[in-house]
Amino acid sequence: MALKMPSPVKDRHGTYYLRRRVPKDLLAHVGRPAIRRSLETKNAAEAKLRMTRALADLDAEWANYRSGSTTLTEREAHDLARPLHDELVARFIDNPSLRDTWFEHLYERVWFIEWDDSVFEDQRFFEDANLFCMMFMYSISSLELNRLIAQKKLYICKKSHWLLLKAVGDAFQRAHKVLNKLSQGYELPTKLEERIKLIGMNGRSEVKVPKFNAQQEALANHGPTSKKLSLLFDDWWQEAAQRGIKKSTYLSYKSTFENFIKFLGFDDMLSVRSTHVIAFKKLSIEYAIF
Structure with a gap:
């Protein structure tokens, strides 16, 4: 009797995923009773094609586990x-x-x-x-x-x-x-x-040189009086407090700002790059350091 191939399962957002029980002999290696992997499509026909490839990849992965750990030089x-x-x-x-x-x-x-x-x-x-x-x-x-x-x-x-x-x-x-x-x-x-x-x-970078809009251009050329990030935040709070923003929100934002400045190692607003923000966000979200 032929084994029935698992079918793609649809989540509440309509995206299909693979779900497969982990064999008993691999539970210690995998660390959980079942594998769930998104097929990254909402199309039923495409999901079936991706399911076949995903199952083949999973079988290969489990074969690696069964063959024993590899020692690298x-x-x-x-x-x-x-x-x-x-x-x-x-x-x-x-x-x-x-x-x-x-x-x-x-x-x-x-x-x-x-x-x-x-x-x-x-x-x-x-x-x-x-x-x-x-x-x-x-x-x-x-x-x-x-x-x-x-x-x-x-x-x-x-x-x-x-x-x-x-x-x-x-x-x-x-x-x-x-x-x-x-x-x-x-x-x-x-x-x-x-x-x-x-x-x-082809040796070409995907990074684009940032272009200032009119507001950023004015900020870079004329103000503010201080270029410190910490004082920029204080200026924001003066305006936010008048709009009724709660003190608890201020304290939460201030803590994040202080951690960001600590991460940067400097307090100069005009020296901040997008890569700094991305790196700080990655450290905060993926590693829950802050």
Whole structure:
């Protein structure tokens, strides 16, 4: 008797997803009794096609688990992480000064810390700017490691997990060093330029140079009297209080503003970039640090 293939399930928003029970022998590896993955479509016919591919991917992933964990060499870890380096350089190659937040001068110190759950509850990491920046780089590296493992369907031992985590961080560190050089007018190394063309971006950045609208132009050219973020917030509250905004809202916003300034390491309104805001938001939402 042929086994019945699972059918796509529709959620309350009309989007189809795959749901499949985890085999008993893999429960310890997967950590939950069932897998649920969005098929990212509301079209029934398209959902059936995507379901077939998703099931094949899931079977391959479970086969990896059953074959046992893989041990990576240091070289293999760097080979796996290298595309992250190339993609980051490619994104910002035209405007390298607009690259994401990273703290190159502190990077080597990241790996002298024993990162566990207690670290993220240690108040020192929120009071000391250098420790906070190192925690930020470790968190970003961990996030990208998890995506890489999911994308490659890797099942690796604990030692290899650490090697690959550091290789991911190293890839970002090298990319930021390259972008820093490019921002000073240096040329891209030939081999790297060839690799970037191969990833389908033709060496062109997706980052656009921001353009000021009339209001922003006036702000940049003429005011305000102080360019401090903290005083800008105080100016906002003076207006907001007159409109009846509650004091509790002010205190909540003020705490967020103070954490943002601590994250930036400066209090200059006109030095803030969109990448700073994105990085702060990622740290706040995905890691619940604030």
